[in-house]
Amino acid sequence: MKGLGARIQTMVDLYPVVDSIADIGCDHGYTAIALFEAGKAEKLFACDIGKEPLEMAKKNVRFRGLEDKIICRLGNGLEALEKGECKHLLLSGMGGMLMIQILEKRIEEFETILLSPQSDYEKVRRFLYPYMELVEDCYVKEKNKFYRILLAKKRRNGDRENNTSDTGAKVPELKATNSDAGENHLDSSAISKVEWEFGWLPLTKKDPVLKELLEDEERHLEEMLLKNPQKVIAEKLEWVKEGLGYFG
DSSP: OTTOOHHHHHHHHHSOOOSEEEEETOTTSHHHHHHHHTTSOSEEEEEESOHHHHHHHHHHHHHTTOTTTEEEEEOSGGGGSOTTSOSEEEEEEEOHHHHHHHHTTTGGGOSEEEEEESSOHHHHHHHHTTTEEEEEEEEEEETTEEEEEEEEEEOOGGGGGOOBOTTSOBOOOOEEEEOTTSOEEEEOTTSOHHHHHHOHHHHHTTOHHHHHHHHHHHHHHHHHHHHOOOHHHHHHHHHHHHHHGGGO
């Protein structure tokens, strides 16, 4: 599909080939169409809570003759999908807390989830961690705006024995611990505040777009601190400087 922006193109490129994908919050359906045309899935669900964007998605799907390949559905979050109907998701163009609310009751149904949250990045990574392994975590810049793109795959018992990602980058060690309730949990104590916020994978791999974002944030926060010397601004600046320390 021609004319895709850097964010959508990166999401399409990162998505593995699977049998079906559900695009939750599909807007006008461009990502679902691009995923199909790139051969990422033979069947897609384009779902949105808004009637107007979904009608545009239907129009775009019809224009390309893909009505039998891309199913457009109106619904709030995962309500548009029956349980077990699709095991691979894509969520983008919404805040991180909304993504968590959509996923929290059904996340264990899914094998693959690609997310591009617009906020609450640390909370999204913390939410995913017990259920999914982050295999890709990267930054994209488009029209002077930075985007985070995370690809997560369902954890399996064997994943706990290998603390290297598919890309070869070092990831935090996973340790099984027993809670008071006797449940099995993953110990995330080795992950720092900065790694939760900016991502241990892009920091370890020295993602150049992340470096640019951190440099921009550093300048902005230093200017803010001169005008308004508040503790919260100083703390954010400290985290940014710690993140830049990964780049040498």
